[in-house]
Amino acid sequence: MTAGRRTSPRRPAAGRQQRGDRTRELLIDETVRCIREEGYSAASARHIIERAGVSWGVIQHHFGDRDGLLTAVIEDAVDRLVESLEVLADPDRPIGTEELVRATWEAFANPKAMAGLEILIATKELRGALGGEHMERLGAALAALIARLNTGTSREHAVALGMLLWTTPVAMMLAEMFATPPLTVNDAQQAVAKLIDEYR
Incomplete structure (x- = not known):
């Protein structure tokens, strides 16, 4: 290097990739917060970029357009949901009925899953x-969860119990969108667990 000549430091490609991943995750998280706090109709591209503090070009770069961003929110929600359900469906992991119901509920009732469903x-x-x-991945994870309930009962009962296990939190999520008083989730979880134990 000659005296007086400066070279600007080069940023490693990995640093740009990490920054891009963080920005992408920020936009997904801000979209989820927007939908959960203000409803789907408030999640315009303009409002999301205002909330996230970025430009429209950043959304275009990472997602193409608003629909690409919303699709990314759904895909992220499904990926996380599938991961949670696969852990719960593991036959080598002992789990009681109440814990299974509570964990399934938490998997479906997290903010990303709720925002994805609303979209x-x-x-x-x-x-x-x-x-x-x-x-397909979500269907396979749900089928594995249902198979876990197929102990000492008919296949039809296991399918019905599995449907009850995952549709109840989804129904409660929908009810929460419109209900004014807080819903009693604990009572509903206990009722589902009791029903599963009775028919299992």
Whole structure:
């Protein structure tokens, strides 16, 4: 290097990638918060970029457009949900019925899953755009969870109990969107656990 000549430090590619991943995650998280706090209708591209403190170009760079961002929220929610359900479906992991119900509830009732569901309910066109792979993975995880309930009962009972196990928290999530008083989740969880134990 010659005297007086400065070279700007080079940033490693990994640093740019990590920063890009953080920005992408920030936008997904801010979209989830926006939907959970203000509802799907408030999640315009303009409002999300205002909340996240970024430009429209950042959304375009990472997601293409608003629909790409919303699809990414759904995909992230499904990925996290599948991971949680796969842990619960592991036959080598002992788990009591009440714990299974509570953990399944938590998997479905987290903010990302709730925002993803709200997007899916509100946007018919995004349902078709969502890759079949995500729905197949979710279906396989739910089938494995149902198989865990198939002990000493008929296959039909296990399927019905499995449907009850995951549809009840989804129904409660929908009810929470419209209910004014807080809903008693604990009572509902205990009722589902009792029903599963009775018919298992």
